[in-house]
Amino acid sequence: MIFDGSVHQLPDADPTETAEWLDSLDAVVETHGKNRARYLLSRLLERAHEAQVSFPATVSTPYVNSIAREHEPWFPGDEHIERRIRAYIRWNAAVMVVRANSNAEGIGGHLSSYASSASLYEVGFNHFFRGKDHGTAGDHIYFQGHAAPGIYARAFLEGRLDENDLDHFRREIGREGKGLSSYPHPRLMPEFWEFPTVSMGLGPITALYQARFNRYLQNRQIEDTSQSRVWAFLGDGECDEPETLGSISLAAREHLDNLTFVVNCNLQRLDGPVRGNGKIIQELEATFRGAGWNVIKVVWGSRWDELLANDHDSVLLNKMNATVDGEFQRYIVEDGNYIRENFFGPDPRLREMVSHLSDEQLRTLPRGGHDYRKLYAAFKAATENLGSGRPTAILCKTVKGWTLGHDIEGRNATHQIKKMTDEQLRTLRDTLHLEEEIPDSALLADEPPYYRPPHDSVEYQYMMERRRTLGGSVPRRSTAVRKPITLPDPQAFAEFNSGSGEQAVSTTMGFTRLLRNLARDKAFGSRVVPIIPDEGRTFGMDALFPELKIYASQGQKYEPVDHKLLLSYTESSSGQILEEGITEAGSMASFIAAGTSYAVHGVPMVPFYTFYSMFGFQRVGDLIWQAADSRARGFLMGATAGRTTLPAKVCSTRTDTAWCSLELFRSVRCTTHRLPTKLQRLSNTELNACTATIQKTCSTTSLCTTRTIRCQFVLQRQPSSKTS
Ligand SMILES: Cc1ncc(C[n+]2csc(CCOP(=O)(O)OP(=O)(O)O)c2C)c(N)n1
C-alpha cells in the first residue's frame, strides 16, 4: 500500500536519522509487538498534531471513546435529578404510543428509537440547546423524526402540552386537526416544530445548509448568527441515504464549526442490523474524518474505563476492534454468561479481566450513548470546537429499545413494536424506578397513566430553571419578525412596462433583469438570495456575477482567468449569489434555509432558485415537498423552459411533465400564468400578478414556482383547500 508517495520523491535531509527512527520502530514491533508499536505511533501523531505538524489525516481510530476519562470535564448538573426527569419522559413517551395503539389499532408510532436516544436529547435539553427567549434565534435543532414521542413527552413535563394533547398523538381527526403530528412538521404544528425531518436524509442535508446559511447571513452582515449552533440528530440507518452524507465535504470546506451531527448508532434500522458484518461507527468515523470533520466517538460507558485501563496486552481492545455489529447486537439479547463465554471467554487473559464481575454486571456494562457524563463531555467538546473550522460528528453507540425490556431491546422487530403488555409496562416502571409515582394500583386502570411531577417538585423546578437559563423551551417555531422586510419600490418593475421594443428578449433574460433590479432596490435588495446550480451561464445569469458577487466564505484567493472581462467570475465573502455547483439537493436545501429565515431568524429573506428544469423535477421534487412542509417562502424558477436561446434543448425543455409532477403535490395549488415571448407590453394584470406573488411571498406563507416563458406561479395552499 502506498501511504504517502511524496516521501519517496523528496530528498531525505538526513538518511542516518531516518534509518535510526525506522530501526527503533522495527525493534519495538519485534520485542513488544504490533499493539505497542501502534500505541507509540498514535502518541507520536498526537504530539505532531499538538505541534501543528501537518500530517495526512488518519481516518480511523480504534473502537474506543475519543475522549479519555481523564479528559472528561466536570459535570455541572445534578445527575440524580436529571435521571429522574429522564425516567418520567421515557415513561410518558412509551405510554403515549401504547395508548394511541390501544385506542386505535394500527395507528403506529415508535417506541424504540427514542428509548435509544433519550440521553442524547436530555443532555442537550438540560445543558446545551439554546431557545429564543434571550432575543436571539437560539440553536436550530433537527430532531430525529421518529423520536418525536420523546420530544412531546418532554413538552408535556414542561407544561406545554397536556394529557389530552398526548392522547391525540397521530390522531388529529376528532379535534379539528389539532393533534400531535406523527413527526416533526411545521405545517401541522406551526408553533412547535421548526424543521421537518422524518424523510430519511432530508434532515441532515437541510441542517447542513442551514449552518451554511447562518454563516451567509453573518458574512453579509444581515444578521448576527454567531451564537446559533445547528444540531442534527440522525439515525445510523439514515446514513445510507445519499442526502445524509452526500454534502458533508461542503461543511468542512465552509468551516462550519457551528454544525454538529449527533448520530444515534443503535446498530439497527427498521428490518435488522445496519452493518451486521461490519461496524457502522468505524465506517462513519472514516467517512466524516476523511471529509475533514471532527469526530467524537462515544462507544463505551464508564464501567469499561477500568477494564481498558488494565488492558496491558491490548486483548480487550483487539476484541472490541474485531467484533462485528451483528455480534454486539446479539450480546444485548443474551445473558451475562453468554457474554462471558463469547466476548471475554475465548482468550484467558480477557476472561481473567472480568472474573470479578457477576453475569448481571457483565450484561449491564453500558454503552457510551447511555452514559450521561460521557455524552455531556462529547457535546461540550463539540461546542468548544467553535473556531476550529471543523464541523463535529458525535457517534453514539446505543441500544435500540433501551430500558423497554428483554422482549423489545435489541430485537430485530423492535422498530415495529407499538404495544406493550401490562407485564412489560410493569417491568418498564420498575426499570425506571417509578414505583412511587406509578403504584401498582395505577397500572390496573384500563390505560397506563401518564406522570407529570408537580410544579413544586425539585425535578420540575430544576428542569424549568435549566430551560430558562438556556433561553426557553425548544422546539418552538415563531414567526415574529425581528428585522422586517421592505417591499421593492414599484420602480423595480417599471422598465418592463415599456417592453423591449423591437428587440426580442427571452424571458430567462427578462427574469435576470428583474432579479437584478430587485437586488438593486435600496431597501429590499439585500434580502434577495439568488441561488443557482452550475447553470448560471445557461440562464444568462453570469451578468450578475460581478455586480452581486458569488458568496465564498473564504473570499477570492486567486485572480480569475477572466478578471479583465466586464463579466468576470467574482467571489466574495459578502457575495450575494449562492452558486451551489452541481447539486440540486444542496441548492434546494439552501432555498429552504433562506425561505424559512423569516421564522428561524425572524429575518425574512427572499430566495430565487433558478433550477435547471431540463430534467423536470428530478432531484428538486423531493425537496420542494420538504420546502412546503417547512413553510418556506420564495421563488423557484424552472429554466430554461419552452422556447429558448438554446435551440437544441427545445424539445426536452418543454417539460410539461414537470408541471404534471407538481400537480401531484397535495399541498400546492397550481395556477398557470402565460407571459408573452417578448417583454413587450406586459399587461398590468400580468405585472400585478408578478408583484402580487412577490409581495405574497414576503408577507404570507407561500412557495412560488415560476417557469420562465410559460410562467407558472404556484402558490402553496392549506392542506384542506381544494386543488385547482
Ligand atoms: C426516505 C425514507 N425511507 C424510509 C423511511 C421509513 N423508516 C422510518 S424509520 C426507518 C428506520 C430508521 O433507522 P435508523 O435511521 O437507524 O433510526 P433508529 O430508529 O434506529 O434510531 C425507516 C426505514 C423513512 N422515514 N424515510
Ligand SMILES: [Mg+2]
Ligand atoms: Mg438505528
